[in-house]
Amino acid sequence: MLRLYDFHDSGNGYKVRLLLGQLGIPYEYVEVDILTGKSRTPEFLEKNINGRIPVLELEDGRRLAESNAILFYLADGTPFLPQERWARSQVMQWMFFEQYSHEPNIATSRFWLRHTEFDSHRRRRYAEKIKDGIAALQVMEKHLSSSLFFVADRYSIADIALYAYTHVADEGGFDLSPFGAIRAWLDRVRNQPGHKPITAA
Amino acid sequence: MLRLYDFHDSGNGYKVRLLLGQLGIPYEYVEVDILTGKSRTPEFLEKNINGRIPVLELEDGRRLAESNAILFYLADGTPFLPQERWARSQVMQWMFFEQYSHEPNIATSRFWLRHTEFDSHRRRRYAEKIKDGIAALQVMEKHLSSSLFFVADRYSIADIALYAYTHVADEGGFDLSPFGAIRAWLDRVRNQPGHKPITAA
Numbered sequence: 001m002l003r004l005y006d007f008h009d010s011g012n013g014y015k016v017r018l019l020l021g022q023l024g025i026p027y028e029y030v031e032v033d034i035l036t037g038k039s040r041t042p043e044f045l046e047k048n049i050n051g052r053i054p055v056l057e058l059e060d061g062r063r064l065a066e067s068n069a070i071l072f073y074l075a076d077g078t079p080f081l082p083q084e085r086w087a088r089s090q091v092m093q094w095m096f097f098e099q100y101s102h103e104p105n106i107a108t109s110r111f112w113l114r115h116t117e118f119d120s121h122r123r124r125r126y127a128e129k130i131k132d133g134i135a136a137l138q139v140m141e142k143h144l145s146s147s148l149f150f151v152a153d154r155y156s157i158a159d160i161a162l163y164a165y166t167h168v169a170d171e172g173g174f175d176l177s178p179f180g181a182i183r184a185w186l187d188r189v190r191n192q193p194g195h196k197p198i199t200a201a
Numbered sequence: 202m203l204r205l206y207d208f209h210d211s212g213n214g215y216k217v218r219l220l221l222g223q224l225g226i227p228y229e230y231v232e233v234d235i236l237t238g239k240s241r242t243p244e245f246l247e248k249n250i251n252g253r254i255p256v257l258e259l260e261d262g263r264r265l266a267e268s269n270a271i272l273f274y275l276a277d278g279t280p281f282l283p284q285e286r287w288a289r290s291q292v293m294q295w296m297f298f299e300q301y302s303h304e305p306n307i308a309t310s311r312f313w314l315r316h317t318e319f320d321s322h323r324r325r326r327y328a329e330k331i332k333d334g335i336a337a338l339q340v341m342e343k344h345l346s347s348s349l350f351f352v353a354d355r356y357s358i359a360d361i362a363l364y365a366y367t368h369v370a371d372e373g374g375f376d377l378s379p380f381g382a383i384r385a386w387l388d389r390v391r392n393q394p395g396h397k398p399i400t401a402a
Contacts, residue, residue, distance in 0.1 A: 029274060050298060050302060050340050062287065064290055064291065065298075066293065067296055067297075068293070068297050069290055069291075069296075069297050071288075072290055073293075077286075078284055085277055085278075086263065086274075088273075088274055088277075089270055089274035090265065092267065092270035092273045092274075093265055093267045095270075095297075096268075096270050096296075096297075096300055097251060097267060099297055099300050100300045100301070100304070100305070101251060104301070121325060124322060125326075139250050140359035143250065151267065156221065192353035
């Protein structure tokens with residue numbers, strides 16, 4: 001059986017849990033408490049030398065890190081990742097957008113608000129992340145104003161990757177009320193067969 | 202003919218130029234001066250709503266953004282991207298590592314040193330980026346201490362993605378002398394057929 005090393009509150013982990021559920025693939029869940037440094041122990045660094053969750057472990061012990069690479073692996077050959085070269089490359093474009101322009105701002109703001117203390121440096125950094133996070137949301141809003149989903153008007157791992165932290169952006173201090181196209185897309189994602197919330201086991 | 206919107210000093214753009222050269226694909230180069238805001242004009246935002254270079258434009262006008270998505274598109278079906286599912290997913294893992302843990306620290310430090318002024322906030326941010334950039338280099342060093350290249354001991358777009366800013370890390374204030382495995386790998390990449398430097402036209 002597949003094994004997933006993950007932290008329950010992680011949107012990056014949720015991406016993988018959501019796809020595994022929608023693919024109907026059973027897996028063993030191993031909680032790694034990143035708040036108490038459990039992803040940086042010598043034991044965990046053997047699993048991922050970059051010290052981050054999620055990590056997918058195959059039955060033969062091979063391991064894969066980086067949430068979007070895990071999505072790519074699991075979705076390959078399924079309807080969640082288009083076969084066609086151009087559409088597949090667009091999925092990649094949006095997943096790299098997510099990890100570069102979206103996650104470091106929207107996910108990190110949420111993590112800071114939920115789990116850390118703010119000093120004056122952190123306050124200034126937070127203000128920067130709100131600004132850059134809003135810019136990422138504006139890019140999504142513009143794209144979604146003429147598209148049902150991110151690529152080829154079909155639900156794919158690009159949507160899963162971007163849904164994970166967008167749907168909890170309010171927990172990072174982002175107000176989604178001006179983003180009507182994003183909110184309609186969030187509803188479309190939530191209505192996909194087999195959808196489950198980030199809080200699901 | 203393919204068209205590449207790019208900035209000559211960008212490592213992200215260099216990734217694409219290097220692969221296009223090694224694939225022997227001719228292309229039209231269009232310089233976009235990011236230092237004077239040319240990637241944020243209404244005209245350029247029509248090409249990439251995220252306002253970043255590089256952007257690859259096909260002959261029929263379709264466009265793809267995100268350097269690593271462009272590498273994925275161009276390398277598909279070539280020896281630069283393994284066909285096998287696990288190896289291909291590992292290429293993805295390292296490319297997402299590059300965009301999340303490496304580029305924001307090593308590339309941004311280089312950009313700041315070369316093109317911006319430092320106030321006390323920027324100095325503190327720079328110190329954080331040096332620390333996180335060294336952590337990324339340590340991950341690479343550990344992996345390369347037992348591997349010739351990042352995936353399957355074969356040169357691939359994972360190496361191209363990570364080479365782009367690692368080989369100029371000194372320009373961001375990083376000292377590569379303690380990283381013997383990285384330096385040996387840089388030489389192996391430089392010795393690949395059709396290699397050209399970041400400064401090549």
